[in-house]
Structure formats: structure tokens, C-alpha cells
Amino acid sequence: xxxxxxxxxxxxxxxxxxxxxxxxxxxxxxxxxxxxFVRNNSWPEPFVQPDxxxxxxxxxxxxxxxxxxxNLLSRDYFKPDNTSxxxxxxxxxxxxxxxxxxxxxxIYVERGLTPQVTNSRVxxxxxxASGLLPQGSHVDIVETNTVNYGSPADQRDIxxxxxxxxxxxxxxxxxxxxxxxxxxxxxxx
Numbered sequence: 001x002x003x004x005x006x007x008x009x010x011x012x013x014x015x016x017x018x019x020x021x022x023x024x025x026x027x028x029x030x031x032x033x034x035x036x037f038v039r040n041n042s043w044p045e046p047f048v049q050p051d052x053x054x055x056x057x058x059x060x061x062x063x064x065x066x067x068x069x070x071n072l073l074s075r076d077y078f079k080p081d082n083t084s085x086x087x088x089x090x091x092x093x094x095x096x097x098x099x100x101x102x103x104x105x106x107i108y109v110e111r112g113l114t115p116q117v118t119n120s121r122v123x124x125x126x127x128x129a130s131g132l133l134p135q136g137s138h139v140d141i142v143e144t145n146t147v148n149y150g151s152p153a154d155q156r157d158i159x160x161x162x163x164x165x166x167x168x169x170x171x172x173x174x175x176x177x178x179x180x181x182x183x184x185x186x187x188x189x
Contacts, residue, residue, distance in 0.1 A: 065146075067104045071096050073125060074110040074148035082112060083120045085128055088153065093128050097139060108144040118143055 011030070039046065075082075077089030085093070096107055109125055112118045122141055129139050 068108050068146055072108045072146055076152045082117045084124050090128055097132050106140045108142050111143050
């Protein structure tokens with residue numbers, strides 16, 4: 001409290017001896033002092049909303065990338081010549097156009113090694129999608145660098161079958177009896 005009194009006395013002396021030009025600087029000084037006082041007393045409220053917005057923006061980016069991966073047509077959905085979709089690719093497009101929420105119905109096509117491969121993939125997706133869509137509607141088809149890190153279902157099926165073929169049949173362990181008698185815990189009859 002004593003410091004505040006000294007500060008007020010100092011400010012009053014400066015005001016009394018101030019010229020018009022320095023009085024303006026002094027007014028700016030008090031304005032900054034008041035602004036900082038208000039800011040310090042309202043903390044952390046001015047900073048909560050920007051922090052929340054940053055977290056929400058991060059969530060929105062993750063959600064968008066998740067839908068991109070969900071609606072991705074990677075090289076596994078195309079025939080080896082990259083000019084047409086295989087059966088899994090056609091089914092994937094059908095799924096995207098019928099089951100994905102409307103706001104997320106966008107088809108992402110993995111880029112090929114050359115622009116020609118990418119263009120042929122996009123054309124194949126456009127042909128298939130236009131055949132599945134009602135007249136006059138369209139779906140956005142976007143090229144992406146996102147890569148599917150999985151493996152085709154037929155390869156996974158072969159691997160799973162080999163693993164299951166090597167699993168031994170379940171057996172209960174033999175019961176060891178140190179007393180020489182059969183197990184059982186009932187009383188003698």
C-alpha cells in the first residue's frame with residue numbers, strides 16, 4: 001500500500017511539472033498501467049478461449065485425416081495395370097457412397113509413381129462412382145499422398161490360414177498323483 005502511495009505522489013508531481021507533450025506520454029503511461037492491471041486481474045480468462053481453439057483445431061485435423069484414411073483407395077484397390085478397379089475397389093466406392101456420412105463423402109485416391117498412373121486411377125474411380133451415383137449428383141475425388149500401410153485382404157487371409165494350420169490341438173495336462181491312487185477327494189465308502 002505504501003508503494004502505491006509513493007507511485008501516486010510521484011505521478012502527481014510529474015503531472016504538475018509536465019509540459020503538454022510529456023502530459024500525453026504520461027496519459028499513455030497510465031493507460032498502459034490500467035490495461036496491465038485489468039489484464040493481470042482477469043487472468044486466465046483472456047487465454048482460455050485461444051487455448052481451446054488450438055485444441056479443437058488439432059482435433060479437427062485428426063478427424064479429417066481419419067476420414068481421409070477411411071475413404072482412401074490405395075494401390076490394393078486397383079488391378080495391376082492401374083486402369084481399372086478390382087472388385088474390392090468397386091465395393092469400397094459403393095460403401096463410401098452409401099454408408100459414409102454425407103459431409104465426409106469424398107474419395108481419396110493414392111497417387112501413383114507417375115502422373116499417368118495417378119490420372120488413370122482417378123478416371124477409373126470417376127467411371128465407377130458415376131455409375132453408382134444418382135443422375136445429377138457427384139462426389140469429390142481427390143489425389144493424396146496418404147499411403148495405406150496395411151496389406152490386401154487375400155494376403156492377410158493366407159497368412160491367417162497358415163498360422164491357424166500350425167496351432168496345436170488343445171490338450172489338458174496329465175494329472176500327477178504322488179499317492180498312487182486316483183484323484184478324487186470324496187470320503188471312503
